[in-house]
Amino acid sequence: MSIEWVNRAVADLREWGRARGVDVDVDEVRLLCDYASDYLNVHELGDFTPVTFEELLLDIYPRKVIAPPESAAETVAAARTLVDFLLATEEIGGKMAARMRSTLDRIEPEMPVALADTSLFGMAKSLFSAMGADSLEQGDVSVSSAAEVDGPDGEHDAGSCDCPACSPPLPPVRLAPREELASDALRVPLVRDARRLAQWMLAGGRTPTVRGRLRVRDAAEARAQLGVADPALLWDLAVHTGLVRVERTAVFDGEDPGPLDVWAAVVGFLLTSGTGGAVTGHPALDEEIYTLLDMAYRLQEPVPLPAVAEHLEGVGLLDDGPVDLSALVRRLAYCGLAEAGVDDHPDGEDGGGAGEDDGAAPEVLELTPLAVWGMRKLYGDFGIEAPEVADMVAVGAPELIEELLSGIPEEMAEADIEGWLSGRPPLEAAAELLDAASGAQSVVRGVAVSIVDRLGPEAEEAVRGRLDEAELRPHAIHWLSARGLPAPALTPDEALWMSVDMLALAISAAEDDPEAFAENISASGPPAHVIEEMWRVDHPEVVEVLELLGRSMRDQATAKAARKAAFKARSRAIG
Structure with missing residues (x-):
């Protein structure tokens, strides 16, 4: 994603090109800087090295960017312009520039081969490339010389392609209370282990490599002493989230911004930073985490693992053999993204949840409340509208009915009804609902009457008061009679009318x-x-x-x- 230093660099480069009459491919250079920032820990122009260009053009681009092999020459040319700019602005010296140019000379014939090698494609690129080159030329995917597809932050018109930014609108979600989320964030095993590792490094006076990475010997000791499986991932996470601060090989205690700010950084890191298999154990699966969580977010209900397998098969991830999806869910649960339990009551019957601790294998992929919050925050960072369902307890009956008719999931609707009814006495609730139903369309009336039908005799006065309204009278008679309360008899015409009215719903x-x-x-x-x-x-x-x-x-x-x-x-x- 473009950040401030990238914007400044591109502006300076554009001005530098104008002053010298140099034709600068600004879009290509911006893409180079964006990817260097996102994936290679480049925080300023002076961080570019020959290795940066090699990793960008022979690793990141083949995995992340839809671009025909013949576009490699344009990308390498833009990289050479960037080298000229770095030298002219004294971000690098003459020897470094010579090494960079030599690296680009070697890369130039190799990059078209890498762009054409489908075995190198990341899962997002594989998905969009499956549409074929013709679709790229026809504009189904917005492409200049290259199109970013790994995340929804590309600078293209919404609706011009199939990337997340152009996907269908997100459904509204109900977020857990903020204090509950903050408490949950402190208990995520991945984050707790990252904190432990950070404190262990500080307490032992240990130092990272010059690139800020965990040293091999420290990783081995951390596994033995802390019992963590992937110290390198934990360290990168601690640095990324600010739990520790690294300056060259020195380590300092970070400023903890708070549990939810840390969690937002964790979600961004896990879903957009190219973790290379450190999360799931499969590099390609790591790249598919965003898609899987996005699917669960949109469905707003647990996704059966066979459906997850079908999705992974559809994008070619199971071509080399099956994936242990239960283990995948458990790993995502360790990261705080998925619930570890199983679907104990597929038929809708209540049952005790079985989790990873009792050895049961997960049968569904279900987002945690933290994951829902984190995904919504990430969507917002990407500029995607992610609506939130308001708390229905305090709203009026018309707003409650409108929300119930908006197509929210059944489980959420049930919780809203129960919460709304618990917030007011039965008599008041019935009066509000029947006021909303009076003179309304049959679908509104049907929802209102269905909710009133949950109430007991305490609501009698409000219901009896509707016997004089033609459209509500049959419902009121039925309600009173069902509770053994005095009521007039339904005429045959009223019984027929009520049957039609309820069927209309x-x-x-x-x-x-x-x-x-x-x-x-x-x-x-x-x-x-x-x-x-x-x-x-x-x-x-x-x-x-x-x-x-x-x-x-x-x-x-x-x-x-x-x-x-x-x-x-x-x-x-x-x-």
Whole structure:
């Protein structure tokens, strides 16, 4: 991602080129600087070395950038211009410039081969390259001489490609309370181990390499003394998050910015820094973490591991053999990104969660509340709108109903209803809901009545007060009668009207999943003799309801009765 030093460098380079009449490919140079910053720990122009160019052009570009092999010449030319600029501005000396130019001379014939070698592609690049060269030329992916595809921070028009920045809008999510998240962040095993390693390095007076990396001997001692599996990853994480501060080979205690700020840096590091297999044990899987978490974030429910396997197979990650997905989930749980438990109740029944501690293998990929928070923060850093669902407890009934109709996941909807009802007495809740239902569309009325149906006799006064409203009267009578409270009898016309009204609520759900609706309505829907009379009901959606029944009822006689009733209802409306 472009940061301040990159912006300054590009501006200075552009001015330098104008002053000397040099044709500068600013976009290519910016991409070089961006990737050097993101992946090679380059924090200023003076950090560039011959090795930087070698790693950029023969490792990072082949893995991360969609670019045809013939574009290598333009990229190497831009790198040579950058070397000229570094020398002219005295960021490097003459000997360093000569070494850089010699390295670029060697790279130039090798880079087209590397760009064409599909075995070197990262998973994001493999996914987008699968569209083929024709799609690049036609603009399905925005490309100049190269297009960044590994993250959603590229500078292209939204909607011009399939990268995360141009993907469909994100669904709203419900975040855990901030204090709960902060407490959870302090308990993430990966972060705790990074803190332990940082303190161990400081306490022992140990120093990193000149490039700020953990020394081999210190890594070996850390494994033995601290019992950590990957000290190098922990050290890089400690440095990246500011838990320690490194100046050349000196180590200083860092300024802990707070648990959530540290956690945000952790998520950014794990998902965008090219960890090379240190997270999952598979370099290609490390590059796929963002995609997997993005999938779970969008679904807002646990993803069964067979679905994860299907996704990985689709992007070619299982070509070399199966991956232990349970181990993958456990590793992500160690990193604080996934829940370690299993799906103990796939049929929706409550059950005790089994986690990694009891030896059960995870069966689903489920984001932790911390992961949801961290992903949303990362989306924001990328400039992607990531809406948050407001706390429904304090809102009015119209806002609650609107949110429930927005398509939020069933589990979230249930929690919102329970929270909203717990925040007010039953009588007050019923009055608010029925006020919102009065004169509203049938779908709004249906949601409101369904929630009121959860309330006990304490809400009687509010419900009884709606007996004089034609659209609410049948629902009120049914509510009172179901609780053994005094109520007038439903007339046949009122019973029919209420049946149509409640079926109207199901129209949207039936369109989303017609098979499930057909199965349910065929098992528990109204009989043919009732459906035959529905055409007489003075309800604005009676035709739609009858047409739905005609399409969905599996009993042919009942379906035919619904179609005939729909015809009569349409004829009556026309007449």
